[in-house]
Amino acid sequence: xxxxxxxxxxxxxxxxxxxxxxxxxxxxxxxxRIGIFYELSFLKFVLEDPETLSQLRILPPALxxxxxxxxxxxPARQVRRAEQTRQNLETLRAYDRAALTEAEQQSYDxxxxxxxxxxxxxxxxxxxxxxxxxxxxxxxxxxxMLSTHQVTSLETARDYxxxxxxxxxxxxxxxxxxxxxxxxxxxxxxxxxxxxxxxMRKFIEPAxxxxxxxxxxxxxxxxxxxxxxxxxxxxxxxxxxAVGDDVYTAYKSLIAWFxxxxxxxxxxxxxxxxxxxxxxxAWLVRNHTTLPLTADEVHATGLAEVARLEAEIDAILRxxxxxxxxxxxxxxxxxxxxxxxxxxxxxxxxxxxxxxQRMIDEISPGLDGVFALKPEVGVDVKRIEPFREKTAPxxxxxxxxxxxxxxxxxxxxxxDMRENYKWGMRTLAYHEAIPGxxxxxxxxxxxxxxPTFRKLSLFTVYSEGWAxxxxxxxxxxxxxxxxxxxxxxxxxxxxxxxxxxxxTGMHAKQWTRxxxxxxxxxxxxxxxxxxxxxxxxxxVNPGQALAYKTxxxxxxxxxxxxxxxxxxxxxxxxxxxxxxxxxxxxxxVLEKRVLEKM
Numbered sequence: 001x002x003x004x005x006x007x008x009x010x011x012x013x014x015x016x017x018x019x020x021x022x023x024x025x026x027x028x029x030x031x032x033r034i035g036i037f038y039e040l041s042f043l044k045f046v047l048e049d050p051e052t053l054s055q056l057r058i059l060p061p062a063l064x065x066x067x068x069x070x071x072x073x074x075p076a077r078q079v080r081r082a083e084q085t086r087q088n089l090e091t092l093r094a095y096d097r098a099a100l101t102e103a104e105q106q107s108y109d110x111x112x113x114x115x116x117x118x119x120x121x122x123x124x125x126x127x128x129x130x131x132x133x134x135x136x137x138x139x140x141x142x143x144x145m146l147s148t149h150q151v152t153s154l155e156t157a158r159d160y161x162x163x164x165x166x167x168x169x170x171x172x173x174x175x176x177x178x179x180x181x182x183x184x185x186x187x188x189x190x191x192x193x194x195x196x197x198x199x200m201r202k203f204i205e206p207a208x209x210x211x212x213x214x215x216x217x218x219x220x221x222x223x224x225x226x227x228x229x230x231x232x233x234x235x236x237x238x239x240x241x242a243v244g245d246d247v248y249t250a251y252k253s254l255i256a257w258f259x260x261x262x263x264x265x266x267x268x269x270x271x272x273x274x275x276x277x278x279x280x281x282a283w284l285v286r287n288h289t290t291l292p293l294t295a296d297e298v299h300a301t302g303l304a305e306v307a308r309l310e311a312e313i314d315a316i317l318r319x320x321x322x323x324x325x326x327x328x329x330x331x332x333x334x335x336x337x338x339x340x341x342x343x344x345x346x347x348x349x350x351x352x353x354x355x356x357q358r359m360i361d362e363i364s365p366g367l368d369g370v371f372a373l374k375p376e377v378g379v380d381v382k383r384i385e386p387f388r389e390k391t392a393p394x395x396x397x398x399x400x401x402x403x404x405x406x407x408x409x410x411x412x413x414x415x416d417m418r419e420n421y422k423w424g425m426r427t428l429a430y431h432e433a434i435p436g437x438x439x440x441x442x443x444x445x446x447x448x449x450x451p452t453f454r455k456l457s458l459f460t461v462y463s464e465g466w467a468x469x470x471x472x473x474x475x476x477x478x479x480x481x482x483x484x485x486x487x488x489x490x491x492x493x494x495x496x497x498x499x500x501x502x503x504t505g506m507h508a509k510q511w512t513r514x515x516x517x518x519x520x521x522x523x524x525x526x527x528x529x530x531x532x533x534x535x536x537x538x539x540v541n542p543g544q545a546l547a548y549k550t551x552x553x554x555x556x557x558x559x560x561x562x563x564x565x566x567x568x569x570x571x572x573x574x575x576x577x578x579x580x581x582x583x584x585x586x587x588x589v590l591e592k593r594v595l596e597k598m
Contacts, residue, residue: 034095034104038111038451041088045081048072055148057401058452067149068162073137073173075126075180082122089115106582106593107451113586114458117287124280126181127271129188130174131254132540133195133391137174138203138254141167143388145213147398150405151220154227157235160217164242171250175257185275187261189268189539191513195391197258203387204251208244212387270507271542281507284543289550290461290586295508298546302500305549306523309494316487331491331525334484335421342417349383349414352425356381356412359429363479367435370477370572373580375442379408379433389415393537394530395428397437402445402455408438419527423484427492430474436467444583454583460544462584465551468496472552495524495534496552499545503538513539554587555579562598 031037046052050066053059059066092115097108130136145164151157181187188196208214217239221232271277271284285295313327322330334340342348360379367374377400384392398409410433414420430436440463444455457463471489480486498520505511505519513535520531538545558579563570578594585593 030091030094034092034100034108035451037091037095038107038453041091041111042452044084048077051144051148054144054150055401057403057405064156064159067156068159070141070163070166070170073130073170073177075177077173078125078177082118082125085115085118089119103449106585106589107454109589109592110454110585111451113290113589114453117290121283121287123276124283126177126184127186127274127280129181129186129192129540130177131196131258132188132192133199134393134537134540136196137170138196138200138251139388139391141170142203142213143385146216146385147409151217151224153224154231154235157217157221157224157227157232158238160220161235161238161242164213164239165246167242167247167250168253171254175254178257182261187265189513189536190265191268191536192540193258193262193265195536197255197262199388199391200251200255200258204248208240208248211243211247212385213247214239214243268513268536268539270510270539272507272510278508281542284507285504285546288460288543288547290459290588291550291554293550295504298500298550299504299509301553302497302504302549305497306494306501309490309497310523313487313490313494316483316490319483326522327494328520328522328525331487332521332527333525334423334487335525335527336418337421340421340423340484342420342422344417348417352414352417352420353381353383353412355422356410356425356429359426360410360433363430363474364434366477366479370473370576371435371439372573372577373439373443375438376446377404377407377442379410379438381410381412381433384411384413384415386415389413391533393533394419395432397432397441399437399441399445399457408433408442410438416527416529419530423482424488424491426474426480426485427471427488430479431467431471431492435473436470437463439470440466440580440584443580447581447583450583454585457584459584459586461547461551461554461587462590463551464548465553465555465587466579468493468548468552469555472556491524491526493549493552495520495526496545496549498523499534499538500549502535503543503545506535506539507542551587554591558591558594562594565598 031040046056046058049071050069051071053066089112092108092111095108097105100108131138145160149156149160149163151160206212214236218236221227221235224232267273271281274280281295285293285298289298310327313331317323317327317330317334320334322333324330325333342352357380360381364374379397383389384396392411392413392415394413396411398411400406400408410429412420412428432438441457444457447455471492474480475486475489480489502511502516502519506513506516511519516535516538517528517531520526520535521528524531526534559575562575562578575594575598578597579590582593
């Protein structure tokens, strides 16, 4: 018997050793199969990112070890990520692409473009502004706690408090990166400093028990079934203390640094003013468009599109009896018509949200004839939380988690109801929800038989290009019957064409902030507050605004090529399948896919 046990023990030890060796080989060296490499590279990336794990919810609840932690934000982590990216690119290219299946080659090409682009951007990893009025830890982390961290039990409620207690660590890591940027001569524009300070000071004004991070915990905890009053009281007491001691302390440390640089910065320039700013922007153009375009080429395209759209808009305005002034001034006049506005206050907010939801519910069943792929998960319309509405965009989309534990959210900014004029609503709903971001992102999340990274929105030009294309598609399908609704569509497209002009203007041609604001006012007719927020967004997030119109133009170009080839046999549903059914990708890979498949 002892001999048998020794043999069994030896076999078990051998199995464990072999399994360990296999794990080491797969984890630290080139995996045997490229599919394993795809998943491992994604896994290594996401396992050290607790916040992304909470958003994606790809692990079962039993493995929610990350739920009480925040993602590291040190410069050292950025450097580690860059090294990991270089290693992944080297490993990817060690595989023989010619020996792969067609689907594997497509994954190879997507990842190869993404990794090489990231490596090309390494010199600029500290050229950005990670804390600014549009996004950053100061508004992104509270939004994460409110929208992403789920409280479904006493344990997850305690995790919520634990995350609040880690705000000082997270903020100190971000501050380390800001100080490093300062040493390199990379400081945010003056307006960004002013607005970030204003927002952070206001955020910590309430008493801890009145603060949104506390009331959110309280409201979520109230819905937890079976939780005893004593346990709830203890958690809420800990939450109140965490807000007052940890959250407020974290914000005060960041406020102090911004106060020190406030006196040092006097202008609001584009990135041309940064060290090697021209080279940085050249990379940003390629990064956000995924095409080998120059800033001058993008600028010229923008000017041509603005001129085309201006003529179409002018025709509609003249039909409304408005013939004098810039198209922007005339659209602003229409937008200010009381009949096109919702009242301020809760009643007006509720009515506008309901109308957005009605528009989404109306178009959804009418798309069956042109879409084979439609999301299973729904989308809710919600107001952007008041604490972040002042510097948030007019609207944005938040995907559902991959486990579908909640619906996707179409967020609307209601800081000023004059920005939600009725003839612009349809286009916004079609862009952010259906058939725009919701169709594209939810479809990608549900893809089968592809690496996980292909389910994520890695390419803004693809995602935003699709959403802008969706605005035109809805019009083509008859959902802008009223001329004013169509004017809303054209205004939105003009808005994206103007972006090509002002983004390249400010960052490559040294336009001033004020020059860009006036140009956008003249061409789009949007409220001045909206325009200022947009221009300032482009200043702190350079190049990103180029993605929308560039992506739309490429999708329309590919659709036209497919129409020309198939003539009367052209099938719009088939084209949409080609664009959506393989998930997000850079435009050169998308073009290759469509041309080869059509």
